[in-house]
Amino acid sequence: xxxxxxxxxxxxxxxxxxxxxxxxxxxxxxxxxxxxxxxxxxxxxxxxxxxxxxxxxxxxxxxxxxxxxxxxxxxxxxxxxxxxxxxxxxxxxxxxxxxxxxxxxxxxxxxxxxxxxxxx
Numbered sequence: 001x002x003x004x005x006x007x008x009x010x011x012x013x014x015x016x017x018x019x020x021x022x023x024x025x026x027x028x029x030x031x032x033x034x035x036x037x038x039x040x041x042x043x044x045x046x047x048x049x050x051x052x053x054x055x056x057x058x059x060x061x062x063x064x065x066x067x068x069x070x071x072x073x074x075x076x077x078x079x080x081x082x083x084x085x086x087x088x089x090x091x092x093x094x095x096x097x098x099x100x101x102x103x104x105x106x107x108x109x110x111x112x113x114x115x116x117x118x119x120x
Contacts, residue, residue: 040095047087055080 006014059076063069 044088044091047091048084051084051087052077052080055083 055076055078056073057076058080059073061072062076063072066072
């Protein structure tokens with residue numbers, strides 16, 4: 001049994017659909033690392049600001065209870081700043097380990113001399 005003849009436009013449309021399907025299977029969509037990196041950046045920024053704000057708030061509350069203005073606020077700010085740095089470093093280590101696990105070890109860039117030779 002033979003297939004009914006198709007017009008030239010239908011044949012081109014069918015071939016284009018097959019080519020698009022083949023290309024979609026052959027070329028995987030690259031992951032969107034930009035959005036992921038931005039999310040990590042916002043996370044680190046939130047930890048930095050949050051730790052500082054919590055330290056300042058606790059220091060201010062201590063000052064109100066004890067009446068030692070401004071020493072509690074100063075100490076709370078310093079403790080909050082230290083805490084926020086510790087939290088950011090801990091998160092950065094975790095994110096770095098996850099990136100190493102997902103992407104593999106970093107690759108070196110070519111030497112400058114090799115680039116200069118290619119330009120000639």
